[in-house]
Amino acid sequence: MKNKYVFYFLLIYLLFSPAAVFAQEGNVSEVLFQEIANGKTLDIFPFLPAVQLPLGISVHFFMLLISAGLILALFFYGKRNISLKPRGLLVVLENMITFVQDDIVFPIMGEDKGAKWLPFFCTLFFFLLTINLLGLIPCFKTATGNINVTSALAAMILILVFAVGIKNLGIRKFFVNLYPQGTVLPIGIFVAFLEFTGMFLKTAVLSLRLFANMFAGHLAIFSFLMLIFILSPFAGIFAVPFTIFTYLLEVLVSLIQAFVFTLLSCIFITMASSVHE
Amino acid sequence: MDLFKIDPGLAIWTWIVFGITLTILGKFAFPALLSNIKIREKTIAQAINNAVQIEKRLSAIEQEQAEAIKASKAQASEILRQTRNQAENIRKELLEKAEEEAQDILAQTKIKIAEERVAVIQSIKSEIADFVCDASEKVIGKSFVSKDDRDWVKELVEIL
């Protein structure tokens, strides 16, 4: 089987990539963070010196570019091979789009409004998914494991929440909407304050959740591998299966996190533009 | 600490990359793909609708057929019954006619027979009378019998 060899190759790659870094540096926690943190270099081949990225762009930005390129390539491939009887990658693409459409956008926003917003959420979902999955390829890094990326995306959602809310309800009604009707004045003001801060808080947590999931997941993968260097080489007997398990779990987590981020941003944007009863 | 290092450049680049991806996809890729999906959905819905309609029509046709078969069967049995009746009638008529004819023929024959018998008896009687006369003439040896006598003998025989 061809796939088996690919798997072995990936495994060996996975095992050697932190080892190479370890050989260069020496400190365990340093190595751990170098695996995850942003940098200017990308070590593509184990045991070889890291490659300096051109123009001094950081690794996470490089990952963003790669994911954007992959999405564009996938969509244009799909567009070129468009047909009523889809084949190959087009099936995957259309299934993903209908997944976003039927499980995220349409149940929350409704058909009319959802059709307008579908491209945005589809792009968001694919973007997050490709970035999350790219980080799982050995020697690549997760851009979503960087808080700047996730908070940029969450800030975009926050701006959209305000923009859509004000556009749909009007600036006065948008803020009046925060105040629960029929409550006593001091409590009402308190609730309105909570609602207003809640908007910022919810989006902040949105960014933090994605960041923490991806960051901690990769940290867990590398931590299990690092047991080999911390304890003894024979710890690999336990460490490698655990690493593989965590790695496969991360595949699931990256899918779920992309789904949750899209779903929550969809909910926030819909909630802001709908009148409270 | 690298973990929460703030890097506004990366955030701005994230926006830019996402924005460019969204605009390019929204402008070129999404309309075609989404319309394709919608068209396929419509086609599938239409096909299903068509299939349901065809099935309905088929069942209706089947029912019609069954009804037609039933009706024709009933008609056939009716026709059969009628024909049988007719045949029976005709047979009866024929039988009656034949019987009548037979009786007619019988009656005529009887009449004929009676007539013949009368004629035969007549002739036998006249023969007998002649014979008696001839015999008595032979016995006596001469012709004594005149014509009147013969007639007389004949009358006698008639009475006999």
Add this chain to the structure above:
Amino acid sequence: MDLTALSQAIAVIGAGIGIFGGAIGIGMIGAKAMEAIARQPAEKKDIRTNMILMAALIEGLAFFGAIIALLIIFKK
């Protein structure tokens, strides 16, 4: 005793407590979701979506604790 070592130890314990709370929450969500699916299998899809959503919300809180602990542990 070294103060940093103490703070690191406490941070680890704090992360453990945070994860404990998250585990209880996710466990309850899972149990209730399974019950709901058993009661109404027709609504399986909706329930699953909401279950994942809620689990992710709680998971975010648990990760808060873990990250704060990590920040303290790896503080220079």
